Amino acid sequence: MSKPSPIIQLEGIRKIFPMGGETVEALKGIDLIIHDGEFVAIMGTSGSGKSTLMHILGLLDSLSKGRYRLEQEDVSSISRDKRAEIRNRKIGFIFQSFNLLHRSSALENVELPMLYRRPAIPDRREIALKALKMVGLEDRADHEPRQLSGGQQQRVAIARALVNNPPIILADEPTGNLDSRTGQDIMNLLVRLNQQGITVILVTHDPEIGQNARRRIILRDGIIESDESH
DSSP states (O other), X not given: OOOOOEEEEEEEEEEEEEETXXXXXEEEEEEEEEEXXXXXXXXXXXXXXXXXXXXXXXTSSOOSEEEEEETTEEOTTOOHHHHHHHHHHHEEEXXXXXXXXXXXXXXXXXXXXXXXXXXXXXXXXXXXXXXXXXXXXXXXXXXXXXXXXXXXXXXXHHHHHHTTOOSEEEEESTTTTSOHHXXXXXXXXXXXXXXXXXXXXXXXXXXXXXXXXXXXXXXXXXXXXXXXXX
């Protein structure tokens, strides 16, 4: 069986931040290939560079040096608007703090990424309801976040990440605000989504959560210290 094609290719990625007249190099030449359908955990302690790498992978920030190819497209030096367009189509985000609109219903929160698609998507409501059903929350569609538990809010966030049918889900500490049992439920859901063919990239400092991934990459001081598959 042939190996899946690379969905992400990083070559010599460096990220340099100005700090009070000096510079800090957060990433020091990262070379990384992630193949379509992988479940990868990017791990490391505070200051290791994992958050900076996540922002670059998710097109939330630009890189200082190097080359980034996403599904064979060079996105190393594209404009902010172009990054936003590609991000909306190709990457679903899940954050530790859920990032839901507090005065909007679960359904309206899930619809949100589709509002930015051009041309407009006419059946947004139907697609959002289907995504909520996938995460077991179709009966909570009209509830606002304050009416939901932490685990339910994270499921809404996962549904929101799925509505544009992205090939990649980028999950940043997705269980950080949840108790251990609820956190494992969320991880089980990400495992199932990965089994359906979605590439999942998990950013975490928690080794126990990282055990859910088949491949674990450890960062230290802006470089890859280890890269192992299990």
